[in-house]
Amino acid sequence: MNSQDYYIYSQINTTVMGFADEIMREFLDAHPDAARGRWSQEELNQKLSAFMQNRNRKPVARFDGLSAEQMHLLLNDPFGHGSIIRRHPKPADATIDQVPFFVLIEILYGMLSNGPIKLTPKGNLPVSVCRELYERKLLIQDDIQKGYTKKISEDNVAFIQALKACILISPDVKKRGNALSLTQSGQKSLSKERNILFWEVFDTYTTQFNWAYLDHAGAQIGQFGWAYSIYLLHRYGAQEKEAGFYASKVIQAFPHLQEPVPSTRFEGINLEPALIHRWRFVEHFAGWFGLIEIRKGTNDVFDRQAIIQKAAVFSELFQVSVNR
Known part of the structure; x- marks a missing residue:
């Protein structure tokens, strides 16, 4: 699954055949004249383009209030023009x-x-x-x-x-x-x-x-959407949170990441995506780069009680600005 699943193109084809039913229902509810054939093809394309541009900019609940357009940039150009994240x-x-x-x-x-x-x-x-x-x-x-x-x-x-x-x-x-x-x-x-x-x-x-190089788990979680996880740290990191809190937010945004992953090191064991997210993003990225402070519940490799909080370095490296 690629980033196109989370971003609706702003440039619309001259046909409506490729649109998902949900999107078409929204469009027809907003523009009932479209169903009555009262517009030319050019007018229809213009209305569709304007509708999709507006839709792309609306907050999406499962993206924790970010729009599809904002998420697209986090996935593809995290520090590019228009992204909500700026680095010092x-x-x-x-x-x-x-x-x-x-x-x-x-x-x-x-x-x-x-x-x-x-x-x-x-x-x-x-x-x-x-x-x-x-x-x-x-x-x-x-x-x-x-x-x-x-x-x-x-x-x-x-x-x-x-x-x-x-x-x-x-x-x-x-x-x-x-x-x-x-x-x-x-x-x-x-x-x-x-x-x-x-x-x-x-x-x-x-x-x-490739972050999977360190754990050999065949999954995208952790590295996929890492910039979105940075946004989540910005939003929630002032308070102590269990590491699993951030994993749940990422899986909510990207449901394809929720499937259990067979372990290559422990035969017959499936690894929980939240555990892999903790290894890769929390410990091996945010921890190694000094972005968080970690307080662990136990020293067990499968410990799920690690508590994390944004470190002062975070705000000295990144500025996050979201227009809601």
Whole structure:
């Protein structure tokens, strides 16, 4: 299912055959003369176009009050002209310092500026690099903190897997032989303004990196509509909410995301979409980028009681404006 399911085109065909019955009923209720054949084809097209443009701009209950037009932009061009979300073009260094994932990217770039990083025979980052990244404690992992997982390695730490994937997606780092090294573009990135590199990393993570890479669940939820989830954080994040609250709002907007997903790690278990949304959007995006504060009920991987609240960084990175 694509974004066209949630956005009614403003440019109308010269025939009404393709319209859903509900939309046609609305149109005929508003314009009974259309059913009586009193308009020319040109007049009919003009009326239909005006009707659809108006309809696109009306608040939709299942979109939490956003219009179809606003949702279309969130799905396809979140920071483009007309979108309800604006990002701060030059966030302060003090703000960027509170984005753990980006600071860790900077640390990796710093290591690469000293020369190539030789990978393990398996193609992973060496344990020494993984340990240095983890011991910064910018991001931590419950199983390691609790002692369930002893070895700090790329295979065992999700955020290190994501860091490596993102730098390889960018044009700045290449794998040559069995080592990572900076490209010419990467050398230039070292001298870029920090805020420019920050938004480049943000765009890589949200639009190019596949969030399912970390959990192997064959579902779109979490990454699909991530900008809509940012809007929801803006609207409700001042108060503490269970993580599942946001998942329920996303599923209400996009019902196709509600189907249970077979786990690839736990045989015979279906994963709840709300759980995947929590892993991907709440923990591995909003948490890693410092947009929220998380208070967990338990340390169980299937814990459904995580409480989240918008962090101060959120408003220093994004401005959300909705004309209701």
